[in-house]
Amino acid sequence: MSPSLRSRLLIAGMYGIAAAALLAVLAVKTTFPFQWEWLFFGVAFGAFQSLAVEVNDRLRASPTVMIVMTAAVIFGRDSAAIGAATIVIFGAITPIDLKERRWFQPLVNAGQFVLSAALAGAVISVALPTGAFETSDIGRVALGSAIGALLYGAANLSLVTLAVRTVFRKSNLKPWARMRSLVPSQALMGSLGGLLGATYLMVGPVTLPLIFTVFLVGHLSMRAVSQLREAHESTLGGFIKALEAKDLYTRGHTERVAYFSQITAEEMGFRGDALDRVRIAALIHDIGKLAVPRTLIRKKGPLSEEEYQHMQEHAHLVEDILNEVEFLAPMVEIASGHHSRFDGGGYGGTGHRSGEPPVLESRILAVADAFDAMTSTRSYRLALTQEYAIAELRRSAGSQFDPDCVEAFVRALAATGERYGSPSLDNDDEARRGAEQEAHIA
Amino acid sequence: MPKRMGRFFSVLLWVAAVAVGTGLLVNSGRTIVGISAWVGTMALANLIRVPSPSGGRISLIGGAGLVGVVLLDSVLMLAGVFLLGLALARLVSALWQSQPSTDSDLLGTVAGLGVLILVEVADEWITGSFDGEPQWGTLGLVLFAGFAWFIADAFVRILGAVPVGKTSIRYVWLTALEDWPVMVALFASAGLFALAEPVIGWWALPVAGVPYAISHVSFTLLAGTRRTYGQMIRALSRLPEVAGLSPDGHAAGTALLASTMARSMGMHPDDVTRLEYAALLHDIGRITVEDPSEEPEHSDLARWGAEIIRQAPYLSVVADHVDKHDDPYRRPGEEDDPSIGLEPRIIKVASTFDRANRIHGMDAVEALEVLHRRTAYDFDPAVVAQLRSVLRRSGRLSA
Structure with missing residues (x-):
């Protein structure tokens, strides 16, 4: 049995047994809600779970926590925990799981959902009245639902993190940093769920189709936003990839620089939109070259002063155009600043302030760009080894590169276990001299 | 009033x-x-x-x-x-x-x-x-x-x-x-x-x-994201112009004309948007030109442009329009080619009119005359008639 399969079985077994045991205890101690609402909320949970939108940094957003809290309030004090813990099973398995015959993900999902929802249901049952629901109970239920929703989110996130750490051996996950950004939306959704449950109890089932319609429409729009955001990135990336494909020596450069920048930024604590900004800035860091004659880009050997000026003028013009795109303006500044040195010298783009270091994101990008330039074969020299490139980055740390960024990059690269550049140390002195000139131009 | x-x-x-x-x-x-x-x-x-x-x-x-x-x-x-x-x-x-x-x-x-x-x-x-x-x-x-x-x-x-x-x-x-x-x-x-x-x-x-507010935010974000996507396509469309490979303002001029024609023809709004993007990017293939002093075959430029655009999955239909925009709508001895859709025909007419106007300095009547003379194979007469009607309504052509 492979270590990966063993750890999967361990996690799936642990979560499955814990969830089953908890459900058994709840079945004995509480009352199962035998009512049509149980099926309605189960199906709604499953539907919204499969519609979840990836917001950024692999965080998925859906109003499922609201559904859990609404259902828990409607099921009442005696059935809130077991009702909430069972409707979530509808969301454990997705159409992709069925199609690809996955067993691990649905089992882990079912376990984590049941445990988290039972916790949330138990919290809200304390806030619910023992007798008939009154208007005076609404405030307490809304508060209880907000707390329940926060605990639901925290438990979910902890269980996912534990599973990913155990199975995929990823040690750089920081669940609590992520949870901070989720707190307001989680509390708002939970509180709204509680209010909706209260409205249902006092007004009647007629309110449900209306609120779910509003949510569905809002959620679908959010999904469209997410798809369009992806389109932004894939359009930029696609254009650059297509142009690089025509040039043997720069093929894949932008994608690799984007990847190196992303792992370095993650290592330095960037998350969410900030991380996206670094990645997209890396994607466009060479876009100015698109408007430079190909003969100049493919020229063998270093550029003359005049050619260099010509290239920079075009790059500036492209920067000006991209600056007009609201979405890209911050990234253009980062991309432009990566030409500057840490000690404040170097070529000045819009992101450059003479005598001052460029912004941190630009410093990350500079390291990633230089590393890829050194470990790739160019028209005038072979690729250098990873060790040589890292030694060069360290040698220039403090002058050309930010030492913190260099060390973060080295740590992040080591954590991936990947290797770049030439596998042998046979590079000749000429290649080394070429690399020094190249690094100087970059 | x-x-x-x-x-x-x-x-x-x-x-x-x-x-x-x-x-x-x-x-x-x-x-x-x-x-x-x-x-x-x-x-x-x-x-x-x-x-x-x-x-x-x-x-x-x-x-x-x-x-x-x-x-x-x-x-x-x-x-x-x-x-x-x-x-x-x-x-x-x-x-x-x-x-x-x-x-x-x-x-x-x-x-x-x-x-x-x-x-x-x-x-x-x-x-x-x-x-x-x-x-x-x-x-x-x-x-x-x-x-x-x-x-x-x-x-x-x-x-x-x-x-x-x-x-x-x-x-x-x-x-x-x-x-x-x-x-x-x-x-x-x-x-x-x-x-x-x-x-x-x-x-x-x-x-x-609260649910309405969440929807309101979603709609606002969607509108903003669509707007910035359009801005980005416009920015990319200007790359050949910045590189001196296409006349200044040609991409925007073609797109404006093409989308106005499409709207007046009653096309679906989504199709109008895709057509506008295709018209903006129809010359993007020029950035792959090795030597700016040489003028490659127009059909090659269209293929290269489509190749670039096809790398963005969201724009696959746009790439198809660009790919075909320089093909004749019929060939000698053959029927009207059904594989050349309405959108590529509109782009071809709009682009040629804008070039005649912008590069060669022709007025609207002269530029239309160029199109009319080549309606047998190059330009769909129905699309040229639509352009004439759009120009009349906008006052660029007297009735």
Whole structure:
């Protein structure tokens, strides 16, 4: 049995047994809600779970926590925990799981959902009245639902993190940093769920189709936003990839620089939109070259002063155009600043302030760009080894590169276990001299 | 209508709205505070506008009106608060934004009032049909009001846009249809408030308001993301111009002409957007040119351009348009080629016209003449005729 399969079985077994045991205890101690609402909320949970939108940094957003809290309030004090813990099973398995015959993900999902929802249901049952629901109970239920929703989110996130750490051996996950950004939306959704449950109890089932319609429409729009955001990135990336494909020596450069920048930024604590900004800035860091004659880009050997000026003028013009795109303006500044040195010298783009270091994101990008330039074969020299490139980055740390960024990059690269550049140390002195000139131009 | 007359007319209408609205509310039996709250709500709903998927902005007045239909006592009271609310909103926007009212605003006001009166009249009949279940009757009323408002809104848009002559009725109707999600979110939230308020009081505000606010944010984000995506395509389309490989403004000029033609032909709004992107990017293949002094084959440029665009999966249809935009629509001895869609034909006509105009300095008549001479194979005569009609309506060509 492979270590990966063993750890999967361990996690799936642990979560499955814990969830089953908890459900058994709840079945004995509480009352199962035998009512049509149980099926309605189960199906709604499953539907919204499969519609979840990836917001950024692999965080998925859906109003499922609201559904859990609404259902828990409607099921009442005696059935809130077991009702909430069972409707979530509808969301454990997705159409992709069925199609690809996955067993691990649905089992882990079912376990984590049941445990988290039972916790949330138990919290809200304390806030619910023992007798008939009154208007005076609404405030307490809304508060209880907000707390329940926060605990639901925290438990979910902890269980996912534990599973990913155990199975995929990823040690750089920081669940609590992520949870901070989720707190307001989680509390708002939970509180709204509680209010909706209260409205249902006092007004009647007629309110449900209306609120779910509003949510569905809002959620679908959010999904469209997410798809369009992806389109932004894939359009930029696609254009650059297509142009690089025509040039043997720069093929894949932008994608690799984007990847190196992303792992370095993650290592330095960037998350969410900030991380996206670094990645997209890396994607466009060479876009100015698109408007430079190909003969100049493919020229063998270093550029003359005049050619260099010509290239920079075009790059500036492209920067000006991209600056007009609201979405890209911050990234253009980062991309432009990566030409500057840490000690404040170097070529000045819009992101450059003479005598001052460029912004941190630009410093990350500079390291990633230089590393890829050194470990790739160019028209005038072979690729250098990873060790040589890292030694060069360290040698220039403090002058050309930010030492913190260099060390973060080295740590992040080591954590991936990947290797770049030439596998042998046979590079000749000429290649080394070429690399020094190249690094100087970059 | 002269500007001064228009302003006088606006003021007159405003005074009339205030007078009629006040008159309707004099004997309503409600307190000044109660009436003020309703008028303020109507005004606020009229001032808040949500960006719609079609690119316009929709005010929340329809939703506020629906709440009024359910919660107010009579049709007269509803009409009174509606008119006074609109008058207050107009006053606020005139003081803060100095936006003069337009004919289409007036039409919208009259249509909106008409729909609300219709819904108020239908209220008794619809809720009466759900004997013993008044809440389900209210739900039926919400559906009816949303549908009626939607139809009235489309009608107002058609009356406002079509006589100007730049677009077709079909295009305006299809654009209005794109906005159904906003209407659904607005009327469902309003219905929810109207149902919940009598039972749970002011708690109904977060119950209905928060889901609507989330939808509002989603629509705003969607509109903003669409706008920036369009900006990015425009920026990318300028790369060949910056590199000196295409005349300045050619991509934008072609796109403007192509999209105007498409709108006047009644194409679907999504197809118009894709056509606009394709027209903007039709020359992007030029950035792969090795030597700027050489002019490669146009069909090669189209293929290279399509190759670049195809790398972005979201733009695969756009890539197809660019790929075919330089092909002849028929070849000697053959029938009209069905594989060359309408969009590539429009781009070819628009691009050639813009080049003749922009590079060769021809006026509209001379440039059209170039197109006419090559209608046998290169340019679809129906598309050229459409261009002539667009140029006439825009005043670039005399009748």
